[in-house]
Amino acid sequence: MNVQRDGIGAVETMAVAVDLAIFTVRDDTLQVLLIERGKAPFLGRVALPGGYVRAQENLDHAARRELQEETDIRSAGDKSGLHLEQLGSYGDPGRDPRGRVVTVAYLALGPNLPTPVAGTDARHAYWTPVQELLAAPDTLAFDHATILRDAVERARTRLEYTTVAAAFCAEPFSVSDLRRVYEAVWGIALDPSNFRRKVTRAEGFLEATGEQRIPEVGRPAALYRKGEAELLIPPLLRSTNATRPPVAPG
Amino acid sequence: MNVQRDGIGAVETMAVAVDLAIFTVRDDTLQVLLIERGKAPFLGRVALPGGYVRAQENLDHAARRELQEETDIRSAGDKSGLHLEQLGSYGDPGRDPRGRVVTVAYLALGPNLPTPVAGTDARHAYWTPVQELLAAPDTLAFDHATILRDAVERARTRLEYTTVAAAFCAEPFSVSDLRRVYEAVWGIALDPSNFRRKVTRAEGFLEATGEQRIPEVGRPAALYRKGEAELLIPPLLRSTNATRPPVAPG
DNA sequence: CCTTTTAAGGTCAACATGACCTTAAAATAG
């Protein structure tokens, strides 16, 4: 542990990092971006992407920088639709064997991105279904299983009360695209008709483009953009919808 | 900025602190515990209570320790009903003039506590209505106005979807006691009859004690304890209830 | 032309909500 003396007095200082739980929906399955660690500790194990906060940047900036390094995608603020929010901080004394590292975890949601680029330090990055990881939490390095569990729970709750589900869809998208996002994240099947009624009546959730998309089979689907609303009123609660059997992803 | 070299390599380290937004409802008003700073920077200004995270403690422990130092009340985990949860982290490079300090903010909710004890460093501590502080954000030191704003918003949302409002009430309490908590935190008047119907029908929110309390005037009120449920289903949304004029606290 | 598949929209009973009203149980004033 270090001691900082410049103005604060004798105060123990710690390394501060950001870790990202970057989610997408691929093949009707919620997936998270993992990196394979190229150095100790946990060499060869998989972990959430992240890195140290630099001296002159704030926490959100560090998260956006790491996000871009891993996905090569610009994040919130522009119109790419990518969603980034702070999840919480994790600072147990023993969580990093190298020393005291407090990490600020972020939750990122994005559409089905191209296969991620290798990070700047040439670590291999790939998408993994979260369902497998939640069942085998020891797979992940550090306390990243805990962070992932909290991130999944946060994402599921966000879909109930906000319109961020649209961040998982590349625009323009259909109501069915959006429904498949909800089904993948919640892991349950939803009634297509009732779902359509909810999201189309919710003010500011969907904005019709007027275009249609002709699928491989079936009737053409009307296409939408994400509306301006952030909150979903009334909310779309999964507790009451959880009566149907879970969806079986391919 | 310090550089930590023990195992992590050359990584800038930072001081890590916890700050607490401790709320209670006094005189039908949402109030927050502030301390008057006894040293620079911001000498004589008011701030949220807080302190540095120690080398061998985790973040929750640091928050509980600071909470006890300021309020002399044991926090979560026991049956005092005090609620403590992490709010978020704030780490802008310029937020503390002494140097780089990342703070993990916590939200604490408690019943109308006895007048708080002076902190261990003899700082004066007192309750202040949040409404005044939100109107005059420059009153607070550091970025504590931002933290307070986020904490109030979090508390208001928590009352919609969870049963934490009971943490504001000393047990046993009446339905009207609980309603006055909602009215104070949300700043709006609620229909007493509809409120009673909601909270008494919500599974696990209230647990009848069988006792009554005879007020100074009016019919005796049945008394309750907090039930075992953490989530409030269905939620009690303020958006739809916000049709009545705001309550004017005394 | 008919079937299959997905999209889109309708029906209806059950439930939740907001507005409002009635009754209950205490203290107090007359």
Next chain:
DNA sequence: CTATTTTAAGGTCATGTTGACCTTAAAAGG
């Protein structure tokens, strides 16, 4: 003792939301 006041507790009813289920629409393919 009776009437009034005050707060608690519970009921009514029109309206809106939800979940379950059904019907129709628009494409492709045999």
